[in-house]
Amino acid sequence: ILLIVGYKFLEKKTIVYTMITIIATSIFLHVTEGWGLHLHEELIGMVFAGVLLGVGIGMILRVGGTTAGSAIIARILNKFLNWKVSHALLIVDLLVVLASYFIIGIEKLLFTIVMLYITTKVIDFVIEGFDAKKAVTVISNNKNEVADQINEQLDRGVTILNGRGNYTKESKEILYVVINKQELIKLKKLIKKIDDEAFVIVHDVRDVIGKGFLSA
Known part of the structure; x- marks a missing residue:
């Protein structure tokens, strides 16, 4: 549904890049299915998950694509309300996470919020770079x-x-x-x-x- 909405309101190039991202993500999820790190400190995993997500999403957003889902909504908010893409993505993702409180519990909810904040900062860094x-x-x-x-x-x-x-x-x-x-x-x-x-x-x-x- 979001792809259809994006096709209507966003550039066609954005949707093409989004489709490439979806296909690539599916392939790499399959290839890396058995990969994993077993960490004793959840905090370390949360920080590095935020950094890696920020780098990946930031590179996709920088060339004009999206990761589908909430990123499409963020692009639309950026186009029509002039919201910063990373901030719009953070707000949309926070709404989704808050709605999952009764499923994941308060501790994982707080960890996820911190991870999303880190992701947002890294996305800004990837898009804007050193040269502010x-x-x-x-x-x-x-x-x-x-x-x-x-x-x-x-x-x-x-x-x-x-x-x-x-x-x-x-x-x-x-x-x-x-x-x-x-x-x-x-x-x-x-x-x-x-x-x-x-x-x-x-x-x-x-x-x-x-x-x-x-x-x-």
């Missing part, structure tokens, strides 16, 4: 010098936005720049050196497409 981006807003009385130094030392473009302080009623020009996470410390030092009273806001950024970053 930061958007920085700078309000400074030395805005021109700050902008010039960002251009020269970081080789990043700066956008100037017009703003006005509500309390002072003064018009201000605000600097806006997107950088790699690794450049953040250098940027902070640069701003502090020029204007140690500058007001700086740092935002997490999911996707950046354009010159100096990813192509569309």
Whole structure:
């Protein structure tokens, strides 16, 4: 049923990749049927299960596919409500797990919730990678010098936005720049050196497409 729903609301490529995933999963489950690790610590198994699931699901989601089931719902929530796929998947899976409380019991339920959280974090890491981006807003009385130094030392473009302080009623020009996470410390030092009273806001950024970053 979910495949039919996905076929209606998602890209056809997504459904093709999903069918490949279903077939591959069935084959590998059959091949590895007798494989297993007997661990004395359930906590270790839970952590590594979350990591391995996150890596596998993350790679599938990164290329545009799904693992069927709740992942299709997560893709639909991402498309129409702009939810992050990993977070939507976590919420849907949590609803399923919570509904199974009377079957698996409270201890396994809590273990599963922790495993799903780990899976979500690993999925984010696989999809977004090491190279996280930061958007920085700078309000400074030395805005021109700050902008010039960002251009020269970081080789990043700066956008100037017009703003006005509500309390002072003064018009201000605000600097806006997107950088790699690794450049953040250098940027902070640069701003502090020029204007140690500058007001700086740092935002997490999911996707950046354009010159100096990813192509569309």
